[in-house]
Amino acid sequence: MKAEVAQQILLLELAEVDAELSRLAHRVSHLPEQQRFDQLQADQRGAADRLAVVTIALEDLDAQIGRLESEVDAVRQREDRDRRLLDSGSVNPKQLEELQHELGTLERRQASLEDSLLEVMERREQLAAEQATEHASVEQLGQELVVAGQARDEATAEIEQTRSGRDSRRAELVARLDAELVKLYDRQRTTSGIGAGRLAGGRCGACRIELDRGELARITAASDDEVLRCTECGAILLRVHGRGE
Numbered sequence: 001m002k003a004e005v006a007q008q009i010l011l012l013e014l015a016e017v018d019a020e021l022s023r024l025a026h027r028v029s030h031l032p033e034q035q036r037f038d039q040l041q042a043d044q045r046g047a048a049d050r051l052a053v054v055t056i057a058l059e060d061l062d063a064q065i066g067r068l069e070s071e072v073d074a075v076r077q078r079e080d081r082d083r084r085l086l087d088s089g090s091v092n093p094k095q096l097e098e099l100q101h102e103l104g105t106l107e108r109r110q111a112s113l114e115d116s117l118l119e120v121m122e123r124r125e126q127l128a129a130e131q132a133t134e135h136a137s138v139e140q141l142g143q144e145l146v147v148a149g150q151a152r153d154e155a156t157a158e159i160e161q162t163r164s165g166r167d168s169r170r171a172e173l174v175a176r177l178d179a180e181l182v183k184l185y186d187r188q189r190t191t192s193g194i195g196a197g198r199l200a201g202g203r204c205g206a207c208r209i210e211l212d213r214g215e216l217a218r219i220t221a222a223s224d225d226e227v228l229r230c231t232e233c234g235a236i237l238l239r240v241h242g243r244g245e
């Protein structure tokens with residue numbers, strides 16, 4: 001295949017544009033701003049999960065407290081009734097003994113219920129503090145997420161803008177290049193990732209492998225418009241200088 005030097009210069013630029021597009025695609029998929037956002041999102045999910053667990057535990061405790069309180073009430077009412085009976089003086093000695101015995105039992109029961117209630121209340125206080133902490137975390141992380149999301153969007157937009165410029169340039173180059181040459185270049189790019197490279201210092205610009213002397217002699221002897229391929233990676237070897245060189 002033949003390609004004029006002017007075409008080869010354009011093809012070299014196309015290879016450079018494609019290399020930049022790959023770098024941009026890599027940057028977009030490895031954006032630190034995205035990683036920060038993802039981390040914050042995971043942290044917030046963790047805090048929200050812990051908040052849900054603490055909230056359920058608190059509801060359980062409140063139900064437990066309700067049961068204990070009504071039990072304490074019932075015991076107190078029973079004690080009051082017994083004391084009123086005792087105070088009325090209308091009980092016989094056998095009943096008196098029974099009432100005193102029951103009062104003793106009720107008092108011990110009340111003391112034990114009050115101990116349990118105290119324990120549960122302390123646990124509730126602890127859980128309520130945990131709930132407040134997790135709630136604050138969720139809120140705080142939510143605010144950080146908004147900021148991180150904006151930073152991520154800004155970084156992405158900046159890259160997208162560069163990418164769009166490079167895409168337009170690529171389309172221009174492809175339009176000016178010989179279709180057969182582009183086809184060959186694209187096929188090579190699909191195979192090895194890089195379609196063309198500049199021959200510099202005896203090395204292929206695509207695979208960076210140094211070509212042997214026989215190969216270099218063959219290249220030197222070839223006419224300027226000959227389309228050469230790297231014997232190592234298959235890339236189109238360009239013997240031209242890029243625009244900035």
Ligand SMILES: [Zn+2]
Pocket residue numbers: 204205206207208209230231232233234235
């Ligand atoms: Zn090569």
